[in-house]
Amino acid sequence: MEQIEIRHRIGSLTWQQIRDISNCEPAFFYEREKIVERIDALRRSMPGDLKLAYSLKANPFSALVSLVIDQLEGADVTSYSEMIEALNAGLPPAKIMFAGPAKKPMELHAAVALGVGLCVESIRELALLAEIGREKGTPARVLLRLNPEISLTGASMRMGGAPTQFGLNMEDIPEVWKRLADPYLEFCGIHIYWGSQCLSEVAIQEAQEASVDLIESLAAHFPNPPEILNLGGGFGIPYFAKDTALDLGLVGRNFAPLHDRLERRFPQAGIFLELGRYLVGEAGTYICNVIDTKTSHGVDFIVTDGGMHHFLAASGNLGQKIRRNYPLQLFPSSDRSDTGAERTYEVVGALCTPIDLLGHRLSGPIIEVGDMIGIGCAGAYGKSASPLGFLSHPHPREFII
Secondary structure, three states, rough: OOOOEEEEEOOEEEEHHHHHHOOOEEEEEEHHHHHHHHHHHHHHHHHHHHEEEHHHHHOOOOOHHHHOOOOEEEEOOOHHHHHHHHHHOOOOOHHEEEOOOOOOOOHHHHHHHOOEEEEOOOOHHHHHHHHHHHHHHOOEEEEEEEEEOOOOOEEEEEEEOOOOOEEEEEHHHHHHHOOOOOEEEEEEEEEOOOOEOOOOOOOOOOOHHHHHHHHHHHHHOOOOOEEEEOOOOOEEEOOOOOOOOOOHHHHHHHHHHHHHHHHHOOOOOOOEEEEEEHHHHHHHHEEEEEEEEEEEEOOEEEEEEOOOOOOHHHHHHOOOOOOOOOEEEEEEOOOOOOOOOEEEEEOOOOOOOOEEEEEEEEEEEOOOOOOOOEEEOOOOHHHHHHOOHEEEEEEEEEOOO
């Protein structure tokens, strides 16, 4: 049975400071020091010339985006709003890579006008970009987003080597080379994304090696030397009790010879890893308040004012058959010397659905109304990936601390 961790601080903030800052409402707190430490660890472990890009889909909170982008060389965006967020954070347009299978004409027009790199997902999109470039009198800067034939285990979400709406398939490539002869298409590089939330160093190495092999196999057809080679990321974080964190040193040692191959072959190219969750996920804590406690048919329930409408992933994403607990913490409102025997709890949210479950069969001390519950690994795919309008409760605030 998993244990509820007792905590009294988030970063340097005490329990009372957390309550005061959040105005006793559910909120997300992101620790600046943890984000900086993670970026520093990547710099130490990876080849020195490697470039890092932040994937804004992980967390588009403006203050967090500014903090991260200030320390990196690029950004991956998937919407007009994310593109503007990256620009507002001070990133030059040429360092932004705009991906996604359903870019609207308005988004394409804006990206071409600004000089943002567009990760092409289909032949039709490539043709449309040529038309827009011709209309504006400036070439569209394009990266080819490839869907490689990678058979990979170890990633929770595989996005390559299978039927998918993402990227160009290998059979599309001969037509792509023909279309890139258009003077209003400027070939800028390659974007490969093979998966997400991978905790296997071996799987990451296999995916990166297959990606480098693919890039080298296509190099003879490049119309000009590439400016950007984006190998994706896929690095996972340990959400659950049995997960093992990546050995970043091993990942870096495995990647070094692959990086060297690309650097020798394409000395003018920026070689990128694109990371989101790995940079910010473990730096976040979601806080909500204990509103009630009750026992039903012998089961103790902790009822909070938070829930799946704020942090869907922690609840199991609309009812997974096999549900696992995110790290759960108790911030007690008082020093309780006599806590008595530990109890087993179900921690639930404020919504009128039984799947609004934040913690299942957790062991902990006596929990009282007025205490706070914290959920870790809340820095990525939290607020922005949740059904905030469900039941019309107030939206949670976000803070960088």
